[in-house]
Structures are given as structure tokens and as C-alpha cells.
Amino acid sequence: MAQRSQDRRVEETMEQRNSRLSVMAEHAREHRRIQNFYASRTTLYPVVEEHNCGEMDNICLKCGGLYFAAEKNAKGVYTHCCHNGKIVEQASVYPMEMKVLMDGSDELSVHFKNKIRSYNSALSFASMGAQVVPPTGRGAYCFRIHGQTYHRTSHLHPPEAGEEKFAQLYVLDSDLATRRRMERGENSECNPELMRKIDEIIRRVNPFADAYKMMWELEQQVLREEGREASENVTMFISDDRLDSSQHRGRYNAPKRNEIAMVFKSSDGVPPNNRDICIYPKQRELCRISTINPNCDPMTYVLFFPCGERGFCINQSYSELQFYVHRLSVRRDIFNPILYGGKLMQQYVVDSYVKVEGNRLNFIRHNQRMLRVESYLGLADHINALATEAGIRPGVTVILPSSFIGSPRAMQQNFQDAMSIVRDFGKPDLFLTFTCNPKWKEIKDNLFLGQKPHDRPDLVARVFDIKKKALLQDLKKKWYFGSHSGRHSCHRVPEERIATHASIAGISRRG
Numbered sequence: 083m084a085q086r087s088q089d090r091r092v093e094e095t096m097e098q099r100n101s102r103l104s105v106m107a108e109h110a111r112e113h114r115r116i117q118n119f120y121a122s123r124t125t126l127y128p129v130v131e132e133h134n135c136g137e138m139d140n141i142c143l144k145c146g147g148l149y150f151a152a153e154k155n156a157k158g159v160y161t162h163c164c165h166n167g168k169i170v171e172q173a174s175v176y177p178m179e180m181k182v183l184m185d186g187s188d189e190l191s192v193h194f195k196n197k198i199r200s201y202n203s204a205l206s207f208a209s210m211g212a213q214v215v216p217p218t219g220r221g222a223y224c225f226r227i228h229g230q231t232y233h234r235t236s237h238l239h240p241p242e243a244g245e246e247k248f249a250q251l252y253v254l255d256s257d258l259a260t261r262r263r264m265e266r267g268e269n270s271e272c273n274p275e276l277m278r279k280i281d282e283i284i285r286r287v288n289p290f291a292d293a294y295k296m297m298w299e300l301e302q303q304v305l306r307e308e309g310r311e312a313s314e315n316v317t318m319f320i321s322d323d324r325l326d327s328s329q330h331r332g333r334y335n336a337p338k339r340n341e342i343a344m345v346f347k348s349s350d351g352v353p354p355n356n357r358d359i360c361i362y363p364k365q366r367e368l369c370r371i372s373t374i375n376p377n378c379d380p381m382t383y384v385l386f387f388p389c390g391e392r393g394f395c396i397n398q399s400y401s402e403l404q405f406y407v408h409r410l411s412v413r414r415d416i417f418n419p420i421l422y423g424g425k426l427m428q429q430y431v432v433d434s435y436v437k438v439e440g441n442r443l444n445f446i447r448h449n450q451r452m453l454r455v456e457s458y459l460g461l462a463d464h465i466n467a468l469a470t471e472a473g474i475r476p477g478v479t480v481i482l483p484s485s486f487i488g489s490p491r492a493m494q495q496n497f498q499d500a501m502s503i504v505r506d507f508g509k510p511d512l513f514l515t516f517t518c519n520p521k522w523k524e525i526k527d528n529l530f531l532g533q534k535p536h537d538r539p540d541l542v543a544r545v546f547d548i549k550k551k552a553l554l555q556d557l558k559k560k561w562y563f564g565s566h567s568g569r570h571s572c573h574r575v576p577e578e579r580i581a582t583h584a585s586i587a588g589i590s591r592r593g
Contacts, residue, residue, distance in 0.1 A: 138412070140153075141414060144167035145169075145413065147162070147411045162404075175389070191532075198425055199429060201272060201385065205385070208371055209234055210382050210433055222535070223536055231436050233371040235368065237369060251281075252291045256278060290390055293345070294318075296318075374396055375393075380392065386423060393405075406438065424533075446481075518546040524548075525541055525545050
């Protein structure tokens, strides 16, 4: 090829040679121009170092919670873990046999973590009901639900013999209970020996297992002494508050009690609180558990709370959201089984979020006067007029205010705010979509042994939030995209929602 090129040059005319040299000179000038352009960009726009959150080694002095340095509040204090010392839970010891399964030390840990939701469902005293809608396609595990959630538990005996489930299995022998669990199709891939081992642990340390056993024993005693009809009046209520010796023991006949429940025989005895869980010897329908009952979490997630640790209690100096943030916190030298739960942790996080949102909606429903809904009388009159024309009876009007994030009024308010910014400062010059990278160093370095990023939604959300705030500082303070006119609009990410992307619109200074 080189020889042919030389032959062509020998044969070319003077005009052809000048044309060839002109083209080569033009290519050289274009190459130098591109080099100079990138050299000038390096001078005008300094190289930006990759952002790093640092080590998660900053400690809360109240409870030992671990933080990144950027997670301090405006006063320079870490408060999310315990709300400045206001949230204090009674210390309990997690069983060592279950701890080695959770942290990956046991040879069956991989199998246990893969089927942890099946084990929890089979061994718990209550169930979480929801329409599970997994995302389509391949990818990391994601627990996603649609519609209403509910929590239910069983009465002492099933309608038909041999159909025991949930708490009913704890009045049977451990081996028989394991056989009953393994007969169910959803538990076919579980290990029978591991199922029996965890069952024995829970019987040993869990107060709910003791309570159901106590009710069964009293029922058998009354059956022997007074007959079947009298035994049907044996009732147990699981209180939403811990029972103590100051409560009146003579209120019911033949009471038996432990720290969470009282069993009694009475034909007209009714629990004193409508949030208490009332268990009868046999009922066809399952018993519904209120979401504000502190026994809901330990009865539904027995693998996280094998010793019956209570959930959120009302009338506290902190909110339900702050309580669940406290439970998801990482603490030095304290084992938190929730953070090792993998698939079950995702279920727990979703369930907790739904309870928080549901209770917020319930507050709005029952406190319409406090929200000054009289300002919406025009809307109420319009709805009543439409109902009258249609010949139907209107229901009770409930106003969902714009203060509830995600409501139609909140979305409309955000839209109006955005349009107002555009009216005053002009159209946006930048629209950035900032997404989370599960391979960020801060995420990988703080995962526990054998974990993947989707096993720790709490860690992913914390790192993403820090980097999102750092990006906004780069835009507003350091002007990496040029000076701006004072307005950057960021799609709001509520603190209780685990978000892995944000949309930012920026308006640069004109002129």
C-alpha cells in the first residue's frame, strides 16, 4: 500500500500536489483547535473530585448510633437514631442460635436468608396480608405491594382439626407443629430440622407462645372440671400495654397472666380497651390487629423480635416515623437483626411505611375541624349538589390538605410553585436526573458480610440523600454549571420515603 501511494505521488501534477497538502494542513489545524478547546475547558472548569461521604464512624452520644459526618443537623448533633435520647427501648438479648443464622456464620445461613419470608410467615403469631405485586423483568429483589394491608391472628383452635396455623401451632408439640407447617405448600422448600429448631427457640423465649399455651392449659382445666360448655367461655386478651401487679386480679374468674396477656373464664368479660387483641377458643374468622397496637410488630415479625419486644406506643414524645427510623439505625457493638433480614427487611420497611401513612390519613380523617375545612365549604356544596341531581345520598366529606405529601392538592401546589418560579426567572436551562449507583464506595464499604445493596435500603437511602445535598451545593454555591439567578427547584423527596433518584431544574443568570 505504501508503494502504491508513492507511485501516485510521482505521477501527480503540481495542482494535485498543492490540493493534497492543503487538505493535510486543514486537518492539522482542526486537530490543534480541538486540543486547544479541551485545554481551555480544563482551565475554565477545574476537575471535580469524586464526592465521598467518608467513614460511617461518627457516634451518637445518647444511644451509640453510627453516622456519616454530613448527617449532622443544623446544631451539629446526630438525632435521627434516638430523637435526642427520647426513644429508649428495653434491652433484650437476641438468641445466639438465631444470630448465627442472620449474620452468615451458620452453614444454613444462605438457605435461611433466601427463604426468610417463608420461615417468618410459618413461625409468626400473626400475618401481614397484602396484594404483593413484584416488578416485571429481571433484577434485584423488590418487595412491592398494591392496595390495603392488614394484620390478623388466629384464635386458639382452627374451625377444622388439622388446619392449625399461626399461633395455633404453639399449643401443639414441637414435632407435630413442624409437620403441620411443612405440609403447607408455601413451606415446601424450607428445611424441617431448621424449622423445628427455630420453633423450639421461640417457645423458650417468646411471651406470646407462653400466653397461648397458658390459654390452652386453662381451657383443658375448665373442660375437665366444668364441661365443654364452660370451656367455651375461656378468653384471652393481649393488652396493648404491659400488664403489671397493680391491675385488679379479681376482675375475672380464674385469671392467668403473664407480661403481655390475661386468660380468664367469663360469659360476659370484655377487654377494657378496643385496641386489645381478644382471643377465643374457636372462631371461624381471624382476629384483626390494629396498626397502633404495639404487639402488631412482634406478633408479625417473630424472627426480628423473638423475645416479644413491643412496637410503637401512642402518646409518646416522638412520632411513629421517628420510632421506625430509630429501629433501622446502625449502632456500634449492638446486633440489629432487622438490618440482616434481607427480603424480610424490605417487607418490614414497606409495612412500617404503610402504617405511618395510614395513621396520618386516619388523623386527618378524625381531625377535620383542626384543619379548618370550613374553607372548603364551596367544594362541599358542589359535591352535595351533584349528589342531589343524581338522586344519591352523599357520603361524609373528608378533605385531604396540601400538607399531606403526595395528595392531589400537594401536587397541584408544587406545580403552581414551579410555574411561579418560571414566570419570575424564565425557563430552566438545566434539567438533571440524579440517580443512585449501588456500587458507590460508601454503600459497598458499609454492607455486612454477604449482603448486596438491595438488602440494605436504609443504607442506600442515607448515602443517596447525602450525595443529593452535595450536588445541590455544587450547583448553588460552587457554580459548576455557571452562575445562577438564585433558583434551583428540586423534586422533593420526603424523609420517610426511600428514594434513589431526584430531578433538579436549574435557571442560570441571564445577561
